[in-house]
Amino acid sequence: MTTFDQILPIATEVLAAHHDTLAPLEWLIVNRDLNGRVRLIVPEQTREDEVQRAGIEAIYQALAERLAPHAYAASMGVLYEATQEDAQQGASSYPLNGFDRVWVVDRLTTEANWARIAPETTGVPRVVFFSIKGGVGRSTALAATAWHLAQEGKRVLVLDLDLESPGLSSALLPPDRQPAYGITDWLVEDLVNNGDAVFDSIVATSNLSHDGEIHVVPAHGAAHGEYIAKLGRVWMPKVQADGSREIWSARLGRLLHALEARIQPDVVLIDSRSGIDEIASACITDLGANLILLFSLEGEQTWNGYRMLFEQWQHAHVAEQIRERLRVVGAIVPELDRITYLEGLRESAYGVFADTLYDEIAPANPAAIGPTASGDGKWRVDDLVEGWNFDEADEGAPHHPWAVNWHRSFAGLRSLQGRLASIDGQEVQAVFGSLIGGVSDACDGRKAS
Known part of the structure; x- marks a missing residue:
């Protein structure tokens, strides 16, 4: 029996297996409703293309079989909207890991949205x-x-x-x-x-x-x-x-x-x-x-x-x-x-x-570290991956x-x-x-x- 926490890992796996079918789509939304059930929302023009429509319906069929009870009957599992904005209807959204044009939309009973971060104010601190x-x-x-x-x-x-x-x-x-x-x-x-x-x-x-x-x-x-x-x-x-x-x-x-x-x-x-x-x-x-x-x-x-x-x-x-x-x-x-x-x-x-x-910092490439040619005692450090990270003892962290x-x-x-x-x-x-x-x-x- 699938639980809520397994929805996105399973969706990722199923969608990855149908990469070629997804490739022509401008966007696709994995929609989780208030009850935690999933539908797919795709562009309206997909409905008019018999091949694309059949492909999306097949994806949802495969998804529904694995997500039950967090899925609808296959005939009710795919929705069509003119634009991605119309499909989201103001709900919080974020990209599904590993996909450029697949988004997750969560319908919540409250309007608290921890995933929407307002920019820092430029006025009074x-x-x-x-x-x-x-x-x-x-x-x-x-x-x-x-x-x-x-x-x-x-x-x-x-x-x-x-x-x-x-x-x-x-x-x-x-x-x-x-x-x-x-x-x-x-x-x-x-x-x-x-x-x-x-x-x-x-x-x-x-x-x-x-x-x-x-x-x-x-x-x-x-x-x-x-x-x-x-x-x-x-x-x-x-x-x-x-x-x-x-x-x-x-x-x-x-x-x-x-x-x-x-x-x-x-x-x-x-x-x-x-x-x-x-x-x-x-x-x-x-x-x-x-x-x-x-x-x-x-x-x-x-x-x-x-x-x-x-x-x-x-x-x-x-x-x-x-x-x-x-x-x-x-x-x-x-x-x-x-x-x-x-x-x-x-x-x-x-x-x-x-x-x-914190970002993961890649170790230095040993072949890229050594004394400079000038012999001035300085060392060069190349190919280090920089990121936002701190030592545990850093008082400024x-x-x-x-x-x-x-x-x-x-x-x-x-x-x-x-x-x-x-x-x-x-x-x-x-x-x-x-x-x-x-x-x-x-x-x-x-x-x-």
Whole structure:
């Protein structure tokens, strides 16, 4: 019995065996529907060519026999469309390994699309704080980073996009400074063209701002109202007058652009939902993030999760579009044996990056390495295959963790507001120094370039 994970390997094998039949086609789509059943979609003109049509039907017959129950009856297994765009209908797609003109299209119940990577924004630096698992101190670290950047004189815009578990705003805003509305309110009102009614009341300035400013956009306002009912609608696409659909992440991007235009921040910090869901997908892949911080605890749950995500990017041929923006953060590094813990974390991170995102580097050709003819003591190295790769010990590598040390003073968001209001900068450095220094350098370096 064939299972879902065997669909693409079997499809690859069957299609490769019919290479000559596929050669005349401009494109072919392997379409997986919401139930995981497969059809083939080919150009409309193929239907008019009896030889080509018979060939495609024979391919699907062979495919269906091997894919059952993930296939339709042979008579229902081939569809015809005028263009590839018509066939995809906006669904995520990626090329099937080993084929130039064969694409896989997945029909999903959600619009989260980890395989579609938006280009880096060229404006204000956007930094996303993300974790596979919750409870790793991600939001606390973001609040401390915002505090530090404001101490440096920067204007910081903070978005609490952990919509299903909000709380960041309480660390940066006392109760009397909470705005009337939040991100959820704007997303719901925008569906009925009423976003402007709440836009001016979704941002508040933190009392922790000193030389700079911290502008906070919470998940919800001071009075959360029917938050659960609103939360169930934020993911909705907006249907325009012409019938076109604007997916929720595009609406979120429009809100972010409007906030940047109004506040003119020096940096944007985004607190993402943990896990692989709609919010995380939008934050990481759709908002043009320049730096994506991967908060990590040493353990199988962390690395299995990141491996699944990296393999998806690798599988969809988009890894090169995002890998240089990633950086591992060692979360809640224990007080005892910190060096040993961080070495283990770095080793695990390196293993996942090396298996999925780093390029394989071919060994040097021994015949091409030797002293130069001039006898100046220099050596030539020819025929080396260059790629994006790092040594395990390279401190500049994305797998090398920026440490956030555990400290009881920063163990919860509830007490963080008062803590940061009278904090000793040296204490912040002791706990978050590696992280905040890395973020600050990354933002300054990008601005300088």
